[in-house]
Amino acid sequence: MDKEIKILAISGSLRQNSSNKALMNAIIGLAKENVKFTIYGGLGDLPHFNQDIDAVEEPVPVRELRTHIKEADGVLICTPEYGNGVPGVLKNALDWLVSSGEFINKPTAVISASPSPMGGDKANASLLLTLKMINADIVERGTLVIPHITLKLNKEGNITDPELKQELLSVLQTLEHACHQGETI
Secondary structure, three states, rough: OOOEEEEEEEEEOOOOHHHHHHHHHHHHOOOOEEEEEEEOHHHOOOOOOHHHHHHHHOHHHHHHHHHHHHOOOOOEEEEEOOOOOOOHHHHHHHOOOOOOOOOOOOEEEEEEEEEOOOOOOOOOOOOHHHHHHOOOOOOOOEEEOOHHHOEEOOOOEEEEEHHHHHHHHHHHHHHHHHHOOOOOO
16 A cells, blocks of 8 residues: 555635635545545634734744644645735735745645636746745646636536546646655655
């Protein structure tokens, strides 16, 4: 049996019925048995980023986020696009991680999905810039922009598009491989 791989899954949306949350859950359903996901649900609990607060005492929700990332072998982010960019709650979470170092060399896959024909491409590009700045290891072939997501998932959140399913499996395999590469020998 393969070694267990721990992946932290983060949705960039707070909406309960978010297509990106549904997509994230569908991706988790495609994973091999040895890949264990933790879904991070604390985006809405994080205080607004303020470096002065962090310098005095790390807020508990921030400490929890940092611990989740530190303990994960890899990170999967699924995000919508708001106002031609990264949703504020996701950007806020990343701001808390800029100087703390948890993302350094952390294998990371980034997927943006939108009902629009552009698929959240601007959010994807912006998110990649931020993640590269904090030294996340964006895995090769580990990014995906998905247009018309509402036509590719059914009401139950199952993937109905065979091509998309294959692309998501490829992203998962790439992330898993990158997590294996990060193992110490």
